Amino acid sequence: MRRLAYLLEKEFKHIFRDKFMPKLIIMVPIIQLLILPFAADFEMKNINLGVIDRDGSALSKRLAEKSGASKYFNAEMLGPDYGAAMGLIEQNLADIVMEIPQDFEKDITNEGAANVLLSVNAINGMKGGLGAAYLNSIISDFSREITETSEPYMPPSRLQTLTEDRYNPHLSTKAFIVPGVMVFLLSLIGGILSSLNIVSEKEAGTMEQMNMAPISKITFIASKIIPVWIIGMALLTIAILIAYFVYGLFPEGSFAIIYGFAAIYLTAFTAFGLILSNYSSTAQQAMLSFIFFVMLFLLLGGIFTPISSMPVWAQNLTLLNPVRYFVETMRGVYLRGCGFADLLPQFYTICAFAIALNIYAVSSFRRNTD
Amino acid sequence: MYAIEVDRLTKRFGDFTAVDGISFYVAKGEIFGFLGANGAGKSTAMRMLCGLLTPTSGDAKVAGFDVYDNPEMIKKNIGYMSQKFSLYNDLTVVENIKFWGGLYGLDGKTIRRKTDQILGELDMRDWKDSFVETLPLGWKQKLSFSISTIHEPQIVFLDEPTGGVDPAVRRKFWEMIYAASERGITAFVTTHYMDEAEYCSRVSIMVDGRIRALGSPNELKRELGRNSMDGVFKELARHAKRNSD
Structure with missing residues (x-):
């Protein structure tokens, strides 16, 4: 020793x-x-989101605003030209383009469902994938909101997935x-x-x-x-x-x-x-x-x-x-x-x-x- | 009892017989020169005697301990110094003495006494807190030698201890070996310098794994009719088949 x-x-x-x-x-x-x-750091912030709003209704504006209010996205309203929006993606100026179609509000009120088109730049797979997931959760949140605020007889527009992030609640x-x-x-x-x-x-x-x-x-x-x-x-x-x-x-x-x-x-x-x-x-x-x-x-x-x-x-x-x-x-x-x-x-x-x-x-x- | 007794000691590496049945003894207090060209098997033989390498066959006793049964006891009772540095460059002179003394099991009091003695003998008191790195080569070698005998071993093995040192320092170094020998420490020395072989009490010369000559320098010179150890060595080594390591 x-x-x-x-x-x-x-x-x-x-x-x-x-x-x-x-x-x-x-x-x-x-x-x-x-x-x-x-x-x-895998957290995605400052994802550039381009929004094409073809409907111009109260509901479509609400959706666009809600997306832009999220801390993950820098939302920018684009003109109705889809080709120009794709150009932005090609130049890496936009990561995701969300297109809200015409009659968005009408379809929701009449049929209880509507489609939104997301075009994701997947070159940066992580950013694209996470961005799309964040946006999806915002949209489903939105659809839950409008179901709850509409007439009481309307059935829920779709099944909700509830995620609870355990152990690391802020992801x-x-x-x-x-x-x-x-x-x-x-x-x-x-x-x-x-x-x-x-x-x-x-x-x-x-x-x-x-x-x-x-x-x-x-x-x-x-x-x-x-x-x-x-x-x-x-x-x-x-x-x-x-x-x-x-x-x-x-x-x-x-x-x-x-x-x-x-x-x-x-x-x-x-x-x-x-x-x-x-x-x-x-x-x-x-x-x-x-x-x-x-x-x-x-x-x-x-x-x-x-x-x-x-x-x-x-x-x-x-x-x-x-x-x-x-x-x-x-x-x-x-x-x-x-x-x-x-x-x-x-x-x-x-x-x-x-x-x-x-x-x-x-x-x-x-x-x-x- | 002899300090070293070797009987038909052999080491084979596969087909190659590095040391081929060598036998000799070294008396207590003797300065034994162990000579041979590169590749003759000197270092292999020396490693077996130091307890670092197990022999293939034959017997050897060093300081009274068997190389097969008691290599750890051999290590305690021998000192070793090679041409390679045995000192730590980033430790001071005193720290090196303390470290090696401690490693050889000396107690604190003995270490302090020894430190004082070594610094006095080597006239290095002014350098005691210098890093070994800063010392001239000759001083390092002398310090190495003093440290290798710090635990007063029965035998000190010196593997080309004076390699690369100038003649004045070499002479001084040999005076230290003589002084150790007078204290009863047996010295087992390998060297390339044939003038140094003349300083040994007895010399063995290895060629191709075997001992070809063994005796005092004067006996060997007479036997082979040469007037220097250099001549003796050249006469024996020119028949060697192995040239290098």
Whole structure:
């Protein structure tokens, strides 16, 4: 144990005496947490809506006004020329054109139903799809309103779908992204620090001396994992503070679960970095292989894109990805207030990854380099 | 009892026999020169003796411990220094001494005493808080050597310790080896410099995985009728079949 204390003291000196490392450790989480949630925002605002009102009736005006009043749309009244409206779409000046046909009011009063044509610019699929969905809900809202205000004998014009957005009632993507970015930065810092660690001793030539010293493999690997672990936990704390003060996010569940899972997850990811370091002979090799794996891990981890919308084969791949389980945990605790019992599958999986990767890290660490 | 006893020690990597049944002993306090061209099998043999590599066959005892059964005990009882840096550039002189002392299990009091002693011997008191990075190469090598014997090992293995160092520093370095030998520390040295081989009490010369000559420098020169160790080495090494690593 005393030997481990000497090793740890040395490791911390290496990290904090490096010209670059301390800055990286502090700046990366702050920048990531301040920028990524905005950049990866799926909420659509400022959708340009062109309205062609061929009816010019009280009802059609009400619909146009209601659409324009929504915070999602910048509505603009267009002339009756449909071709000109399509031109606007082609020039990317309009995202959606809503055409209210002639006799709109008359059809509603006489037949209880009317059609509205939506033409959506689907080049930006996300914007088009979400915009159409928002507009649909406005229209159905509108049709409910006019049914309720008309004569009592009129049957409801159609079935209503009522959506209740649970856990994230304002459908804020930030609430979805921020816990994911926390996982992202723990993985990044844990992996980078550890993957550069052993290889930098190899490059400096001190590895050989270390191999000759009377210390066990496990002590040596522990001296590499523990500092990264401590730094990771400090970063997590910074991230939680930023989430609260910048985004107003406070976990619904307990901090104990967040820290407990993060502690286990970090040992797993640090061990992964050490494995790469064990197999690399230069820092470049270690870094490139880390980037390769971390891209796969993060993109297949459900941080930015929901796993449920991936093709089945990709969904199956994510089962092998430790990032996925930690993302589920963080979102579960932050948004749904999951307790430990709810997260047992994630707990067992993360533990299994941590144990397997650590065993691999210790056993792949070869003292005999030739 | 000898410091090192080696009996028909062999290491094979697949079809390749790197070390082919070598046998020798090293007496306590001796300065033993372990010579051989590149690829002769020197470093493989040395790694087996340091407990880093398990032999294929044969026996060896280092500091009284068997290389098969007790490699960890061997590590505790030997010191090691190579041409590669064993010091951390971003730690100061004193921090390096403290770190390696601690790693070899010395207690705080012993470390402080040793630190003071080393700084005095090397005349480095003014440099004690300098980062090792800033020291001249010769100083680093001397500091490495002092640190490799900080735990008063029975044997110190020196793998080309003077590589790239100027002659004046090399002479100083050898004085340190002699001083350690007088304290009873056995030195096991590999070197490329044949003038250094003359400083050893006994020398072995490896060619193609086997020991071709073994004896004091004077004995070897007489046997082969040469007037320098350089001549002895060239005479033996020119029959080598392996040329490099």
